[in-house]
Amino acid sequence: MSDLLWLIPALPLAGFLTLVVLGRRLGDPIAGWLATSTVGGSFLVTAAVFVDLLSKDHESRRLTQTLFTWVPAGNFEVGMGFLADPLSVTMCLFICGVGALIHLYAIGYMRGDENFSKFFLYLNLFVLSMLMLVLGDNLLVTFLGWEGVGACSYFLISFWHTDESNASAGKKAFVTNRIGDWGYMVAMFLTWTVVGSVNYSDIVATQAGASPIVGVTANMLVVLFLVAATGKSAQLPLFVWLPDAMAGPTPVSALIHAATMVTSGVYLLVRLNPLLESATWANDVIAWVGGATALVAATIAVSQNDIKKVLAYSTVSQLGFLFIAVGTGNHVAAIFHMVTHAFFKALLFLGSGSVIANMAHDQDMRHYGNLRRYMPITAATFIVGWLAIAGVPPFSGFWSKDEILSGAFARGGAFYGLWVVGLVAALLTAFYMTRQVVMTFFGEEKWRSLDAGGDAHEDAEAAHHDDAHDDHAHHGLTPGFEPTESPWIMTVPLVALAALALVGGVMNLPFTSGTKFLEHWLEPVLAAEFHHPHGATLWALVVIAIAVAVVGILAGLGVYVRRRVEPDVVEKDVFAHAWYIDESYARFAGGPGRKAFDAMAWFDRNVIDGAVNGAGWLASRSGDAIRRLQSGQVRGYALGMAVGAALVLGYFVTRMGF
Amino acid sequence: MLAAVIVERVVWAVAAMIILGGALGVIGSENPVHSALSLVATLFGVALMFVLQEAYFLAAIQVIVYAGAIVVLFVFVIMLLGVDRFEVLWGRERALWRRPLAVLAAVAITVLACVGMLATTTELTGAPSATARLDADNDVMVIGRSLFTDYVWAFEITGVLLTVAVVGAVVLSRRPTVSAIDWDEFPVDEVDGEDEFTIDEPQDAGDEPTEVAS
Amino acid sequence: MSQSAYLVVAAALFGLGAAGVLLRKNPLVMFMCLELMLNAVNLTFVSFSRSLNDVGGQVSVFFVLVVAAAEVVVGLGIIVAIVRRRRGASADDMSLLKG
Known part of the structure; x- marks a missing residue:
């Protein structure tokens, strides 16, 4: 049963993604029915998990599933893990149950709204997030x-x-x-x-x-x-x-x-x-x-x-x-x-x-x-x-x-x-x-x-x-x-x-x-x-x-x-x-708070931005100055090369030691 | 023996005179055609010096490739663009210091290169060959063997280079329906001051169109 | 006759070529002066090849010849393209890379 744990948030996720792509096309009311059915599906899966937990020994009512290692950073390692124990399953049951009923209700309530599918997209995303919240291990x-x-x-x-x-x-x-x-x-x-x-x-x-x-x-x-x-x-x-x-x-x-x-x-x-x-x-x-x-x-x-x-x-x-x-x-x-x-x-x-x-x-x-x-x-x-x-x-x-x-x-x-x-x-x-x-x-x-x-x-x-x-x-x-x-x-x-x-x-x-x-x-x-x-x-x-x-x-x-x-x-x-x-x-917030914010804004504008802009100004001005060296004239470059060659030659000749 | 040495010195002197005279001619002629002809003289002098140093094959190549192909190409382009254009040799420079500095740099390079090379040759006393010994009588064979063994990669790559150059030249000189370069985006600088080329307008324009490529 | 004599001629030729590149404004003539410099280098190659009794110098001359030919082909192509666009353009008139 623990293998199916991921299905609980995955169903609203699927609904969310479908609505992102096809929401406008599905429209009113099919988008709503889709969203409702994904939450209802999550409820069924949760119910199955619930029954599974009930059938177990009192102390071993605990299912975990780690999908992947989310943050592997040295000795700080966090997995994308789900935990189904009596507490989270209780939460999931009423979230999905009440959520499905409210989704159903919303099909009627939101009828005719121009952003009908977007509403259910958000609702499904919400249910997904909520299930992540309670299922996270x-x-x-x-x-x-x-x-x-x-x-x-x-x-x-x-x-x-x-x-x-x-x-x-x-x-x-x-x-x-x-x-x-x-x-x-x-x-x-x-x-x-x-x-x-x-x-x-x-x-x-x-x-x-x-x-x-x-x-x-x-x-x-x-x-x-x-x-x-x-x-x-x-x-x-x-x-x-x-x-x-x-x-x-x-x-x-x-x-x-x-x-x-x-x-x-x-x-x-x-x-x-x-x-x-x-x-x-x-x-x-x-x-x-x-x-x-x-x-x-x-x-x-x-x-x-x-x-x-x-x-x-x-x-x-x-x-x-x-x-x-x-x-x-x-x-x-x-x-x-x-x-x-x-x-x-x-x-x-x-x-x-x-x-x-x-x-x-x-x-x-x-x-x-x-x-x-x-x-x-x-x-x-x-x-x-x-x-x-x-x-x-x-x-x-x-x-x-x-x-x-x-x-x-x-x-x-x-x-x-x-x-x-x-x-x-x-x-x-x-x-x-x-x-x-x-x-x-x-x-x-x-x-x-x-x-x-x-x-x-x-x-x-x-x-x-x-x-x-x-x-x-x-x-x-x-x-x-x-x-x-x-x-x-x-x-x-x-x-x-x-x-x-x-x-x-x-x-x-x-x-x-x-x-x-x-x-x-x-x-x-x-x-x-x-x-x-x-x-x-x-x-x-x-x-x-x-x-x-x-x-x-x-x-x-x-x-x-x-x-x-x-x-x-x-x-x-x-x-x-x-x-x-x-x-x-x-x-x-409007009185002392405002003054503090203003002071911060002043600091940001003059000191932080000043430093940033100053660095930019310096680079741009020095670039302007150096830019003049690039005349675009091939004879100028040739002259530079010749002088450079003469200098290099001179260096080697003086180093030769006769 | 003595005669041979004398002959070599004489030939060397003649060749040196041809080379340096030609070089002066190249840089000193107002007319590019004269420059090209002087270049031929220089190349011929260099070929002479190759002969003096028993590099017979290279001397032949020098004459065939340089005088026979490259200079002909130069002359061809000069003719293509019109021979009636002369450069004002000592016209205005953009900066006064530039011309003296150029002369100074050239002289310095000459002197320093002389000093450097002469100092080096005193230490070169026929050290053992790294690749293959010279053989004046069979130098085609020796060079060929070197090219196709030790230098085979370089040889192949120069082949590719030549092909690329040919393709590039075709692309560049083709008269395109759509210009490969957007010239409006890269305007040619207007030279301040007078036009530095004097262009002799043909008296009767209909007779010979000088504007071949426009 | 020592190799020094040839090397002196080569150095002088190289200097003259460099002076030409630096002083002339006609792109065609500048190109010819580049050829002078290449020839000067060729001459030193052959001289050193002889004094070291090594064919490598002569092979290098061969390659320089090939590269010079390729360079002339492309360079002249560019000059033709530019002059076609504007008659009488000198090397100073072209400054696309001006910073």
Whole structure:
């Protein structure tokens, strides 16, 4: 079976190459079907690998395949190697599975787009990169995928790049991710210095061996990898790119910016869990970064009016939960929530895409309302997603989120505070998702009372804030507009994802150790066992979690259905402006940052360029001077030769000695 | 014996006079035809000296190839391009220092070469031959044997060289439909100052077209 | 009669040839002066060949003759091509290689 490992990334690669060559000719929709089938094929191969691993002994569930030596440089040797162990296969399964569904959905969503085949070309390239990222058996191959997904993210965010704001959103994502990449590279160099290899197996062996990496080195390594993860997984303080990334087509938001790419930071940290085990305070940093992100992003989501922005901040918030899980050592819960989150957040994004596509590409929730009448399937599946993310049992999100929170509680000490932060974030999650569902699918049909321009109800400030990124909105949504349901090609993935979001929790039910399939499955990869709470504590925590979810939903219903409180009370300006984080970055970069850049530019222009140009000037001037010797006149050359011959003769004659 | 020595000296003196006189004629004639004729004299003098040194075969070759082929070629080209063109011998030079320096260099080369060679010949006392000994009576045979044994590669390569030269000459002197050289890209320099060649325009242009090649 | 006498004549011939190349502007005459220089060299070859009693010098003369013939053929071809283009061109008029 290990011989077939290369097929998993090779299929999207084949699709990508085919689309590069033939994409335009295949066109709409064959290019999309081709891309979908390659990802589906990867899913089948992954499933075969999964079955193969299942059939093996618990401890020997590990397949490797090295295609060739990629970097043979002295004692630094890196192979193009793939590693299939429970962790990477889990990742691959949901990447390919969710990815194939989203590809299918995108065939419908992107219908009629002039760059249809290019879109699927990028999608296939993305899946290829993502699979390289999770399948790589060393840090360098992972980094290859890491940069690949970053590049694809950039391409796809700016897919409609004729719009200036989309292009700059892509650039923002790219530049912000560079900071994370810096962390990754430095961490990789440091790993090679201290371990002598960048292979995961060597890192694991070193940590399990006689002289593991501990102390400051381990902590700094983890912090550097954390920097990498905060960039890719949109954590504080680098999360600012993800909300802007919603400028891309909605399937991209679902696939890249919700389900797969943004979780790669978490994957990286879980992959390096033996290192994390040796680190001390660095784990607390991870956990608190996650907690802060979860809370801040949840508060911001409360005040957003763009349907995709809400989901974007929700994604940031949920990723914060994943970091809490990683930081508290609860790696199984991190992967568990990552998978369930992939299900329900992809579902929510695709649902929002279905709404947007049928609402003349207006993304403002204040123009929606009562859409359940017009889009029953979208509404039903969206509601499943809502209940899952809000944490209502028995939907999948409840089980995974509860696992994270109870894990934080179980650590005790300062982590009680983190647990409270998590609960507040969970409550806010339930609240803003309720708000979104109510505004979108219930209530009055607000677009009926719109002016022709569509902007009448927006106060100037909010409009200013939103306009920067959703320029695809505001056209064509008139009072006479009649929404319709999406075609089957878009609703089938919705239904499939809804089903997964509903039952995804069975992967890891907390009742007995026999129902914790995921935990047993991942055991060979994880260095240490996590001690969950049990007995009465567990049940108390479950009750609290349910209560929090219910309170959040009821509060949302109270505000947006019963109107007991005016929405303005909760929708603070500071939330709508994302705590002014973006603005302060801009101000810093525009003020002291600008001066520093200017100084660098001056140095570059005058000193570096001066030296370079000076060398060129010197060469050119001396050439000019010497050039005059070349008169082109054969008699001049003959004269030179004659004089030279005379001199040579003279030299020999004087040396002869008579 | 004495007579032979005297004869040799006389012949040598005559040959030297012919050679140097011819050489002066070559470089001193305004008319290229006169230069060519002086060249013939020089070549003949050199052939004489070959005879004096018992290189009979080379003397014959010298006369046949040089006087018979090369000089004829020169004269032919002169005729082709028109004989009515004279060079102003002591016209303006581009730089004043150039002409004295040229004379100085030529004199220096002559003197230094004399000194060098004369000093060397004092040490050459018929050292053993490296390839083959001379044999005045059979020098064709000796040279031929050398050419086809020790120097066979050089001999073959000169054959190739000759072929290439012939092909090159044909290509160069053919009147092409499309010029092999883009002359507009390489303009001929305009000489500053007066035209250094005086061209006697034929009085009746229709009589004899001097512009053979244009 | 020693070889020195021939060598002196050869040196003088060589100097005259060199002077001609350097002083004359007519490309044809310059060519003839080159022939003078080649002949001077031939003369030294033969002289040394005799004093060393070695046929190698005479063989060299043979090769010089051949090369001179080839050179004259190509050189005259070039001169014809140039003069065809512009009547009365002197060696100073051609400076394609001017830097």
